Amino acid sequence: MIGGLFIYNHKGEVLISRVYRDDIGRNAVDAFRVNVIHARQQVRSPVTNIARTSFFHVKRSNIWLAAVTKQNVNAAMVFEFLYKMCDVMAAYFGKISEENIKNNFVLIYELLDEILDFGYPQNSETGALKTFITQQGIKSQHQTKEEQSQITSQVTGQIGWRREGIKYRRNELFLDVLESVNLLMSPQGQVLSAHVSGRVVMKSYLSGMPECKFGMNDKIVIEKQGKGIADETSKSGKQSIAIDDCTFHQCVRLSKFDSERSISFIPPDGEFELMRYRTTKDIILPFRVIPLVREVGRTKLEVKVVIKSNFKPSLLAQKIEVRIPTPLNTSGVQVICMKGKAKYKASENAIVWKIKRMAGMKESQISAEIELLPTNDKKKWARPPISMNFEVPFAPSGLKVRYLKVFEPKLNYSDHDVIKWVRYIGRSGIYETRC
Amino acid sequence: MPYLGSEDVVKEVKKALCNPHIQADRLRYRNVIQRVIRYMTQGLDVSGVFMEMVKASATVDIVQKKLVYLYMCTYAPLKPDLALLAINTLCKDCSDPNPMVRGLALRSMCSLRMPGVQEYIQQPILNGLRDKASYVRRVAVLGCAKMHNLHGDSEVDGALVNELYSLLRDQDPIVVVNCLRSLEEILKQEGGVVINKPIAHHLLNRMSKLDQWGQAEVLNFLLRYQPRSEEELFDILNLLDSFLKSSSPGVVMGATKLFLILAKKFPHVQTDVLVRVKGPLLAACSSESRELCFVALCHVRQILHSLPGHFSSHYKKFFCSYSEPHYIKLQKVEVLCELVNDENVQQVLEELRGYCTDVSADFAQAAIFAIGGIARTYTDQCVQILTELLGLRQEHITTVVVQTFRDLVWLCPQCTEAVCQALPGCEENIQDSEGKQALIWLLGVHGERIPNAPYVLEDFVENVKSETFPAVKMELLTALLRLFLSRPAECQDVLGRLLYYCIEEEKDMAVRDRGLFYYRLLLVGIDEVKRILCSPKSDPTLGLLEDPAERPVNCWASDFNTLVPVYGKAHWATISKCQGAERCGPELPKTSSFAASGPLIPEENKERVQELPDSGALTLVPNRQLTADYFEKTWLSLKVAHQQVLPWRGEFHPDTLQMALQVVNIQTIAMSRAGSQPWKAYLSAQDDTGCLFLTELLLEPENSEMQISVKQNEARTETLNSFISVLETVIGTIEEIKS
Numbered sequence A: 001m002i003g004g005l006f007i008y009n010h011k012g013e014v015l016i017s018r019v020y021r022d023d024i025g026r027n028a029v030d031a032f033r034v035n036v037i038h039a040r041q042q043v044r045s046p047v048t049n050i051a052r053t054s055f056f057h058v059k060r061s062n063i064w065l066a067a068v069t070k071q072n073v074n075a076a077m078v079f080e081f082l083y084k085m086c087d088v089m090a091a092y093f094g095k096i097s098e099e100n101i102k103n104n105f106v107l108i109y110e111l112l113d114e115i116l117d118f119g120y121p122q123n124s125e126t127g128a129l130k131t132f133i134t135q136q137g138i139k140s141q142h143q144t145k146e147e148q149s150q151i152t153s154q155v156t157g158q159i160g161w162r163r164e165g166i167k168y169r170r171n172e173l174f175l176d177v178l179e180s181v182n183l184l185m186s187p188q189g190q191v192l193s194a195h196v197s198g199r200v201v202m203k204s205y206l207s208g209m210p211e212c213k214f215g216m217n218d219k220i221v222i223e224k225q226g227k228g229i230a231d232e233t234s235k236s237g238k239q240s241i242a243i244d245d246c247t248f249h250q251c252v253r254l255s256k257f258d259s260e261r262s263i264s265f266i267p268p269d270g271e272f273e274l275m276r277y278r279t280t281k282d283i284i285l286p287f288r289v290i291p292l293v294r295e296v297g298r299t300k301l302e303v304k305v306v307i308k309s310n311f312k313p314s315l316l317a318q319k320i321e322v323r324i325p326t327p328l329n330t331s332g333v334q335v336i337c338m339k340g341k342a343k344y345k346a347s348e349n350a351i352v353w354k355i356k357r358m359a360g361m362k363e364s365q366i367s368a369e370i371e372l373l374p375t376n377d378k379k380k381w382a383r384p385p386i387s388m389n390f391e392v393p394f395a396p397s398g399l400k401v402r403y404l405k406v407f408e409p410k411l412n413y414s415d416h417d418v419i420k421w422v423r424y425i426g427r428s429g430i431y432e433t434r435c
Numbered sequence B: 001m002p003y004l005g006s007e008d009v010v011k012e013v014k015k016a017l018c019n020p021h022i023q024a025d026r027l028r029y030r031n032v033i034q035r036v037i038r039y040m041t042q043g044l045d046v047s048g049v050f051m052e053m054v055k056a057s058a059t060v061d062i063v064q065k066k067l068v069y070l071y072m073c074t075y076a077p078l079k080p081d082l083a084l085l086a087i088n089t090l091c092k093d094c095s096d097p098n099p100m101v102r103g104l105a106l107r108s109m110c111s112l113r114m115p116g117v118q119e120y121i122q123q124p125i126l127n128g129l130r131d132k133a134s135y136v137r138r139v140a141v142l143g144c145a146k147m148h149n150l151h152g153d154s155e156v157d158g159a160l161v162n163e164l165y166s167l168l169r170d171q172d173p174i175v176v177v178n179c180l181r182s183l184e185e186i187l188k189q190e191g192g193v194v195i196n197k198p199i200a201h202h203l204l205n206r207m208s209k210l211d212q213w214g215q216a217e218v219l220n221f222l223l224r225y226q227p228r229s230e231e232e233l234f235d236i237l238n239l240l241d242s243f244l245k246s247s248s249p250g251v252v253m254g255a256t257k258l259f260l261i262l263a264k265k266f267p268h269v270q271t272d273v274l275v276r277v278k279g280p281l282l283a284a285c286s287s288e289s290r291e292l293c294f295v296a297l298c299h300v301r302q303i304l305h306s307l308p309g310h311f312s313s314h315y316k317k318f319f320c321s322y323s324e325p326h327y328i329k330l331q332k333v334e335v336l337c338e339l340v341n342d343e344n345v346q347q348v349l350e351e352l353r354g355y356c357t358d359v360s361a362d363f364a365q366a367a368i369f370a371i372g373g374i375a376r377t378y379t380d381q382c383v384q385i386l387t388e389l390l391g392l393r394q395e396h397i398t399t400v401v402v403q404t405f406r407d408l409v410w411l412c413p414q415c416t417e418a419v420c421q422a423l424p425g426c427e428e429n430i431q432d433s434e435g436k437q438a439l440i441w442l443l444g445v446h447g448e449r450i451p452n453a454p455y456v457l458e459d460f461v462e463n464v465k466s467e468t469f470p471a472v473k474m475e476l477l478t479a480l481l482r483l484f485l486s487r488p489a490e491c492q493d494v495l496g497r498l499l500y501y502c503i504e505e506e507k508d509m510a511v512r513d514r515g516l517f518y519y520r521l522l523l524v525g526i527d528e529v530k531r532i533l534c535s536p537k538s539d540p541t542l543g544l545l546e547d548p549a550e551r552p553v554n555c556w557a558s559d560f561n562t563l564v565p566v567y568g569k570a571h572w573a574t575i576s577k578c579q580g581a582e583r584c585g586p587e588l589p590k591t592s593s594f595a596a597s598g599p600l601i602p603e604e605n606k607e608r609v610q611e612l613p614d615s616g617a618l619t620l621v622p623n624r625q626l627t628a629d630y631f632e633k634t635w636l637s638l639k640v641a642h643q644q645v646l647p648w649r650g651e652f653h654p655d656t657l658q659m660a661l662q663v664v665n666i667q668t669i670a671m672s673r674a675g676s677q678p679w680k681a682y683l684s685a686q687d688d689t690g691c692l693f694l695t696e697l698l699l700e701p702e703n704s705e706m707q708i709s710v711k712q713n714e715a716r717t718e719t720l721n722s723f724i725s726v727l728e729t730v731i732g733t734i735e736e737i738k739s
Helices: A027-037 A075-093 A098-103 A105-115 A145-156 A219-224 A227-235 A254-260 B006-018 B020-024 B026-042 B047-056 B062-075 B080-093 B099-111 B118-129 B134-151 B158-167 B173-186 B197-209 B212-222 B230-245 B249-262 B267-276 B278-285 B290-306 B312-318 B326-338 B345-355 B361-374 B379-390 B395-411 B413-422 B433-445 B453-462 B470-486 B488-505 B509-524 B526-533 B540-546 B569-582 B592-597 B603-615 B628-637 B654-663 B717-738
Strands: A004-008 A014-019 A047-050 A053-060 A063-069 A172-185 A191-205 A211-216 A245-248 A263-265 A270-279 A287-296 A300-309 A316-325 A330-337 A341-345 A350-359 A363-372 A386-392 A401-407 A419-433 B640-647 B667-671 B679-686 B692-699 B705-712
Touching: A004 A027, A014 A027, A014 A098, A014 A105, A014 B026, A027 A047, A027 A053, A027 A063, A047 B290, A053 A075, A053 B290, A063 A075, A075 A098, A075 A105, A075 B212, A075 B249, A075 B290, A098 A105, A105 B026, A105 B062, A172 A401, A191 B312, A245 B230, A245 B278, A254 A263, A254 B230, A263 A270, A287 A316, A287 A386, A287 A419, A300 A316, A300 A350, A316 A363, A330 A341, A330 A350, A341 A363, A350 A363, A401 A419, B006 B020, B006 B026, B006 B047, B020 B026, B026 B047, B026 B062, B047 B062, B047 B080, B062 B080, B062 B099, B080 B099, B080 B118, B099 B118, B099 B134, B118 B134, B118 B158, B134 B158, B134 B173, B158 B173, B173 B197, B173 B212, B197 B212, B197 B230, B212 B230, B212 B249, B230 B249, B230 B267, B249 B267, B249 B278, B249 B290, B267 B278, B278 B290, B278 B312, B290 B326, B312 B326, B312 B345, B326 B345, B326 B361, B345 B361, B345 B379, B361 B379, B361 B395, B379 B395, B379 B413, B395 B413, B395 B433, B433 B453, B433 B470, B453 B470, B453 B488, B470 B488, B470 B509, B470 B526, B488 B509, B509 B526, B628 B667, B628 B679, B628 B692, B640 B717, B654 B667, B654 B679, B654 B717, B692 B717, B705 B717
Parallel strands: A172 A419
Antiparallel strands: A004 A014, A004 A063, A047 A053, A053 A063, A172 A191, A191 A270, A211 A263, A211 A401, A245 A270, A287 A300, A300 A363, A316 A350, A316 A386, A330 A363, A341 A350, A386 A419, B640 B705, B667 B679, B679 B692, B692 B705
16 A cells, blocks of 8 residues: 655655655655655665655656555555556646646646545546546536436446447547567677567547457467468468567456457557567567777777668658767767768767668668877776667567457447558667677 | 745735635635645645635535645644534535545545544445445445544444445445455454455456456455365466466566465476566566566566576576666676576676676676676686776776675685785775775785785785774784784784784774784784684685575565565565564554564564673683584584473574574584475584584474484583573574564
């Protein structure tokens, strides 16, 4: 159970403080500020114990959120709860920033009232919360009968994540496959570790209680469906992928997934995360970074970095940024690059090379001459890795959505009346090449 | 927190709240109330406007109501008489047609922490429990717990408890979970909510309908249930199987713990479960949510204690990435250190070597210590890496490497030669106390193999006046005296100077005493000095005792998914121990077992134990290092002088026992692993007259009694009796700590 929840800005000023249990006093608020926010050294642990009180803290941009308790709780659960709270807040007012929190502080108190009671998590689904919390604040006596019954039905309904009687003129759904690809590569081009963590996010605007079925190119399913289809897929060049592990939103029937590996569910209204997965095999690494660092004497470094894009030529990668670290005693940098813009940022000790767009199967290169101040510091330069950011319009894990079928037997719309949109976005997670 | 100008602020707000113009304008009125809440958040005391806020609660605007209720809950304990005025409005709201208003009013009313409110909330709560809207029922159920909390220690209302038990069958999943939580708090004195077979099965069937918080909570409650038969046990495990793959890491961990506890008699099931959660745990370890990642890593370390090879093939997952926060890197290094095996040792060491030159000194030092840890098994490779690191001539690296060397030669004597060759030249790069002590110790103990040892020590003696750490001076005294024994010609002059300085000029009493002691010792004669100072130079067996022996899963299963793996057992033991002292009745968490399981001996007991040797005629001599071989020989040659059986019940923690014995100068020569049956330990001790006591402890499989057999090399009954009484007291004390 959580004894209290505090939100601070980066200076340690309290923006929100809500205490749920007697054992947490006002002094806890100050203890956290003094011991963690104002502490000189970097954060030693996300769980800090001050005077036998545990503070679980996360940071979003420059906002600190801390859950406080004196009990022996499940650490994973508390952090999950904090993440959930951030998600809920983000769903209401966008980015979590000091300004947004100050502007919405009434709303946040309302939320805290609903999602925690006596320190125990209650309902935390954004969709369901919307019936209890109205930003404008409605007058209770003017509330229509219909709205009241809606609350009752929501709260008594069998399914916690969807209320009954939802109606849309246009039945529409959006499916986003969002992946982040992580890489750690040795200077010789050997992959030290690589994995893709992906999410399938669905935005559903469907009437009634629709039953959905989601299919993807999961290796196990494809193999199961017999050789006929498998041949077909191999001819068309479609690969199936091996998923290391995956987890689903609560609405997915896990028993069915275990027995038939089919994903069927009644979706919540609005946006939610359908599944989360991780793959480690056959990852398409969108970019290769080839570094060449040469030390010329004691006061000069020559750096050459080649990046190669490794995907279909028809696709375009965007927002490419390569960060080449430079030694601390750099005095000047000359950069020449074939594409995009490159700049030496002294404050960040790095050369930042930005390219707006780049097609597949292309190659680009940057070379820099770094002049160093002679120092008598014998400390060897640690050579931090070259990191990269990008966004590509495909899924680096190779995941493909094969179908998403919608059945609503009670209302008169069928699967092909639903307008469906699918989008793939692959982003870089921690994408580093050592040099 | 008295802020400047707080009175003015209160006055101003009060004026605004009373202003009829503002009261008439709904938006402006609400804005003023918002300001009050804002001041409250900042820590200003705005309880002065309580009266005005009570008035503001009579409104149709729900948002305004919520704000006022929040205010009232905060300040009600300060203004109980005024808060009673609000009760009327709240009671009225409790019968509002809108379930949301009913729930809100009931929740606020139960949260008013003031004496005398119970009589007003009892009826609304009972009504709430039977409300047709589940929203209100949820609030009412937790309201019961709040009401009980207000009462303090008063007796439990049986009818209410029955009502709550019946509500476990409620249609709404959150009501069900809240019922469990509420019952748990109300029945805390009696051991919490009872989970019998029907309730357990009911909960199991409802599991899939619950949200993640509910699932985690129910999994926690199910820990208490003990299936009647093996068949039922496996049915339950099958039912819960899917939760091992839940999307919420918290639920996965909760399910894992439940599996481990339920299957405590089936080690193969436990291993199987740990294999199956490997995937989810690894996923959590590489997730973007750093805090969760940290928690997962802590648990991975926990698992590695029992199954060292469990994650070995995934060692690359634990390589640190440059941009990760500090706390994750440190955890990963620890993990890497524990999953090393013959196949990956090369890669892991290569990776760790890279971390040693990290910009963050802390992290670099952690990596070096990790290499030192691995060196106990893979000595040659590690010593080579460490020696290379000395070549960097970095202060923060050199000091840690030398400290690692010191620990290493003690445990792995075979690397002494290599270490001695690496040492010359280090002294230039060591500035801190710890590093200096380590270097001086090494030079003293292994000085005969290091050609320039006397001259390095001489430099230290030269600068002893400007030395700030007394500990370094003490170490220097001992080291120089030791070296004097093996290389007298080179050291005599320097030793004389140091002793002179320590006795005549040094201001620190401890250093002075040590100097005087050595001086007098030298007067007695060189043989006496040798007898006292030349202790063994290494003790490989210590490593085996010191290493946390492979522990069975059952000894940490109950700590899994709590704060214990996050804080570490020792730290948690101190936290929970202090908490125990200030615990007041109902706040008692279920942690009574932790205080005993930690390796720390509570302070007060330690003192008692330490006093013991003086009480009898017997004085045990410390640091008598007996080798295992010698012990065995003597043991076999002697007859049992005394045999006795002590009662022993419940769990047993060898570490604690060993530490306690060490305090009274009884050395543990060897002992079986924790949990093995029968459990045995061999102890040795020596008194000031040179009489040896050899002891065997034998814990029978039923864990009901401990058999003690003592052998003595000189038959003297009076010392034997006092030795046995010392032993008895130590074992008795351990028993006490445990209960």
